[in-house]
Amino acid sequence: MKIIVCIKQVPETTEVKINPETNTLIREGVASIINPFDMYAIEEAVRLKERYSAHTFVITMGPPQAEDALREALSIGIDEAIHISDKAFAGSDTWVTSLVLAKAIERVGDYDLIICGKQASDGDTAQVGPGIATHLNLPQATYVRKISSIDEKNKIMRVERLLEDGYEILELFLPALITVVKEINEPRLPSLRGKLRAKKQSIPIWMHTDLGLREEEVGLSGSPTQVVRIFTPPSRPKGEIFEGDPEECVNSLVEKLRIHIL
Numbered sequence: 001m002k003i004i005v006c007i008k009q010v011p012e013t014t015e016v017k018i019n020p021e022t023n024t025l026i027r028e029g030v031a032s033i034i035n036p037f038d039m040y041a042i043e044e045a046v047r048l049k050e051r052y053s054a055h056t057f058v059i060t061m062g063p064p065q066a067e068d069a070l071r072e073a074l075s076i077g078i079d080e081a082i083h084i085s086d087k088a089f090a091g092s093d094t095w096v097t098s099l100v101l102a103k104a105i106e107r108v109g110d111y112d113l114i115i116c117g118k119q120a121s122d123g124d125t126a127q128v129g130p131g132i133a134t135h136l137n138l139p140q141a142t143y144v145r146k147i148s149s150i151d152e153k154n155k156i157m158r159v160e161r162l163l164e165d166g167y168e169i170l171e172l173f174l175p176a177l178i179t180v181v182k183e184i185n186e187p188r189l190p191s192l193r194g195k196l197r198a199k200k201q202s203i204p205i206w207m208h209t210d211l212g213l214r215e216e217e218v219g220l221s222g223s224p225t226q227v228v229r230i231f232t233p234p235s236r237p238k239g240e241i242f243e244g245d246p247e248e249c250v251n252s253l254v255e256k257l258r259i260h261i262l
């Protein structure tokens, strides 16, 4: 079985700053980490490797420093890493990001399962996993909280998918893509041996030409969505607080609403 995990390196903060001129993230001076949901995706792949003797890959599309995220994934127990990095990818929207990742996954080939995090803590769209499945025409299950079983012979996987008020059980034919939530497992820490192995491992860098993509198909020029403006909405004015006897409060509120409606 071949498993591919997609990870994104994100700023170690939820207070993402945006360059108002370019409408892109300001990454300078902010420490980077693996997107927290992707840590669960890595852990799940390593558990499946231990259970089904799978071969595992980790892929990221990102600038040169994203190599650190790949090495961390290797130190946790992933077998191989691929870095998709090319200036031509700058400004890619989620559609192009998922196209590039899908092309890289096709290049790895012969895969059974792709695991993504539920969403990235900076971009936050949760579109890339489903986007990859769409480009590769694969069955997908989002919000997976448990992989219950994998029937390797018949290529069927059973998962539990988190819902607001419970969960649903889905069966997917492999190859398939899942996105995972934090309920799925408890990520482990890398071992010293893992860290040493990861440090020495070579990581290939794939550019748009390696993926059979033309320059105009990727980056800002290939992206069907463009960020026109990013702004923080003005804070809402403080509402009126009614205090005292509840009945009187309700009466005054109803009266105010009546005046407002009329």
Ligand code: FAD
Pocket: 006, 007, 008, 009, 024, 025, 035, 037, 038, 041, 059, 060, 061, 062, 090, 091, 092, 093, 094, 095, 097, 098, 101, 115, 116, 117, 118, 119, 120, 121, 122, 123, 124, 125, 126, 127, 128, 129, 223, 225, 226, 227
């Ligand atoms: P989500 O869809 O929330 O992530 C879900 C999961 O997908 C992750 O948990 C992970 O498993 C996987 N995943 C997501 N991204 C990657 C990745 N890169 N590699 C591997 N796996 C991944 N960003 C910039 O940095 N520079 C820009 O110039 C830029 N321009 C943009 C222009 C537009 C018009 C738009 C819409 C976005 C732009 N972005 C840019 C943001 C960039 O498109 C997104 O960060 C990226 O597509 C991932 O989306 P997301 O963060 O919402 O991830």
